[in-house]
Amino acid sequence: MNIFGDALGWILDPANYAGPGAIPVRVLEHLGFTFLTLVVASAIAIPFGFAIGHTGRGRGLAVATSGGLRAIPTLGLLTLVALWIGIGLGAPYVALTVLAIPPILAGAYAGFEAIDRGAIDAARAVGMSEAQILTQVEIPLGLPLLIGGLRxxxxxxxxxxxxxxxxxxxxxxRYLFSGLKTRDYAEMLGGSILVILLALALEAVFATIQRVVVPRGVATTRLPVDRARSARPRPGMEPAITKGNP
Amino acid sequence: MTWVWENLDLIWDRTLDHLILSVPPIILSFVIALPLGWLANRYRLSRGVILTASGLLYAIPSFPMFIVLPALVGTTLRSPLNLVIALTIYGVALMVRVVADGLASVDADVQRSAVAVGFSAWTNFWQVELPLSGPVLLAGLRVVAVSTVSLATVGAVIGAQSLGSLFTDGFQRGIQAEIITGIVATVLLALLLDAALVAAGRLALPWTRARKAVKADARLRPPVEVTP
Structure with a gap:
C-alpha cells in the first residue's frame, strides 16, 4: 500500500501542477484529443452508418471491414503511421480516427436495424417522406445504440x-513512459491512476447519456421481462390476432 | 519481404512468446467466467454487482492496467505473469456477460423438464444448461481470443516480449517491414486461435453441426404440407 501512497503523493505534489507538463494540461490534452478524434470519426462513420441502416445495402461490406479493423493491434497501427508521417500528433490522430470508426459505424446501422419494421412501415403509411422517416423515426429510435457505439x-x-x-x-x-524510463514507479502509477479515473469518468458520462436518449415512449412501454415464462406458445395462449386468420 | 526471410527466427520466437501470453488468459477467462456468469444469471442482486464490476474492469485501459497490477498483486512489471493476469481480467470481464446471457437463453421449458425428470441443480447445469448455451459461449470465447491476441501486443511498451515487440523495435529502428510483419503475424495468430476454437466447438458441440446439415437438407426438399 506504500507504493500507492507514493503515487498519491505524486498526484498531489504541487510541483506537478506547474509548467508545460502539468497534470491539468495533460488531462486537457488527453480529453481534447479524445473529443476531436471522436468528432472526426463520427463525421465519417455516422452518415455511412445511417445510409447502410436506412437502405439495408452495404451491410455485409461494413461488417467485414469493421470486423477486420478490430483485429488489427492498435500499437502496430500507431507505430506504422508514425513512421509514415513522422513523430508528433498527426500519427495518433490518423490511427485513432481509423480505430474509432468501426464501433461508431456499427452502432449507427445496428440502431436502425433494431427498430421494429412495423414502426417504419407505419410512418411510411401515414405519409412521411423518406427524410422525415429518417429524422423523426429512425434516428431517435436508433440513438441509444449509436451512443453505445460512441461509448x-x-x-x-x-x-x-x-x-x-x-x-x-x-x-x-507521457507520465507512464517517462516513469518507465527513469524507473520512477510513483510517477507511472500516479499517471496510470489518472488515466483509469478519466476512462471510468467517460464511461459514466456515456452510460448516463445512453440512458437519457431513450425516447420516452420506448422507455415506458418496455415491459419487465418475465424470465420464468415459457418462450413456446401453448394451446389457448396464442395471441388473439392469429385466431380466425387461417 | 527480405526483412521477413532474414528474421524468421526472431518472428518465430516472438510468436511463441505471444502464444504463451495469450493462450492461458483465454482458457482461464472461460474457467473463471463460468461460475461468475452462473451467479450473475441466478440472482438479481449478484447480476447487478457482477455485471457492473466486469463493465468497469473492462473500461480500464490496458497500459495503465499493466502498471497498476504489479503494485496490487506483487508481480514484477515485465514478467509474463503480470500480462497473463491483466489479460485474464479483460477476458473474464467480457466472458461473464456472455455466460450470463447464454444461460438465460436456455429454453425455460427444457429447464423445467430437466427438473421434472429429477435432475439436481448441479447435473442440470452440466448436462442441460451448459451444453445448450454452448454456441453462445463459443461465440463469446472467439471474441475473447481475438481481443486477447490483439491486447497482448500492448505489453511491448512495458518491455514484455511478444509480437508487439516488433512494433516498438521497428519504430525505434525505423524498419517499416518489421511493424507490418508484426501486424500481419498478430492478425494471423488471432485467426489461427479463432479457427482452433471453431474446431474445438465442432468436437464439443456435435449436434450444432447436425442441425445445420438438417437445415441445409431441408432447403433442398419441397416444403411438406402439415395438416393440423
Whole structure:
C-alpha cells in the first residue's frame, strides 16, 4: 500500500501542477484529443452508418471491414503511421480516427436495424417522406445504440491515446513512459491512476447519456421481462390476432 | 519481404512468446467466467454487482492496467505473469456477460423438464444448461481470443516480449517491414486461435453441426404440407 501512497503523493505534489507538463494540461490534452478524434470519426462513420441502416445495402461490406479493423493491434497501427508521417500528433490522430470508426459505424446501422419494421412501415403509411422517416423515426429510435457505439469508441480512444504518448509528447501517457524510463514507479502509477479515473469518468458520462436518449415512449412501454415464462406458445395462449386468420 | 526471410527466427520466437501470453488468459477467462456468469444469471442482486464490476474492469485501459497490477498483486512489471493476469481480467470481464446471457437463453421449458425428470441443480447445469448455451459461449470465447491476441501486443511498451515487440523495435529502428510483419503475424495468430476454437466447438458441440446439415437438407426438399 506504500507504493500507492507514493503515487498519491505524486498526484498531489504541487510541483506537478506547474509548467508545460502539468497534470491539468495533460488531462486537457488527453480529453481534447479524445473529443476531436471522436468528432472526426463520427463525421465519417455516422452518415455511412445511417445510409447502410436506412437502405439495408452495404451491410455485409461494413461488417467485414469493421470486423477486420478490430483485429488489427492498435500499437502496430500507431507505430506504422508514425513512421509514415513522422513523430508528433498527426500519427495518433490518423490511427485513432481509423480505430474509432468501426464501433461508431456499427452502432449507427445496428440502431436502425433494431427498430421494429412495423414502426417504419407505419410512418411510411401515414405519409412521411423518406427524410422525415429518417429524422423523426429512425434516428431517435436508433440513438441509444449509436451512443453505445460512441461509448466503446471513446473507451478505445482514451486507452490508445495513452499509448500515443509513445510517438508524440502529449497526454497522460507521457507520465507512464517517462516513469518507465527513469524507473520512477510513483510517477507511472500516479499517471496510470489518472488515466483509469478519466476512462471510468467517460464511461459514466456515456452510460448516463445512453440512458437519457431513450425516447420516452420506448422507455415506458418496455415491459419487465418475465424470465420464468415459457418462450413456446401453448394451446389457448396464442395471441388473439392469429385466431380466425387461417 | 527480405526483412521477413532474414528474421524468421526472431518472428518465430516472438510468436511463441505471444502464444504463451495469450493462450492461458483465454482458457482461464472461460474457467473463471463460468461460475461468475452462473451467479450473475441466478440472482438479481449478484447480476447487478457482477455485471457492473466486469463493465468497469473492462473500461480500464490496458497500459495503465499493466502498471497498476504489479503494485496490487506483487508481480514484477515485465514478467509474463503480470500480462497473463491483466489479460485474464479483460477476458473474464467480457466472458461473464456472455455466460450470463447464454444461460438465460436456455429454453425455460427444457429447464423445467430437466427438473421434472429429477435432475439436481448441479447435473442440470452440466448436462442441460451448459451444453445448450454452448454456441453462445463459443461465440463469446472467439471474441475473447481475438481481443486477447490483439491486447497482448500492448505489453511491448512495458518491455514484455511478444509480437508487439516488433512494433516498438521497428519504430525505434525505423524498419517499416518489421511493424507490418508484426501486424500481419498478430492478425494471423488471432485467426489461427479463432479457427482452433471453431474446431474445438465442432468436437464439443456435435449436434450444432447436425442441425445445420438438417437445415441445409431441408432447403433442398419441397416444403411438406402439415395438416393440423
Amino acid at each position: 466503446s469508441a471513446a473507451l478505445q480512444v482514451v486507452a490508445t491515446a495513452t499509448l500515443a504518448a509513445y510517438v508524440a509528447d502529449f497526454g497522460l501517457g
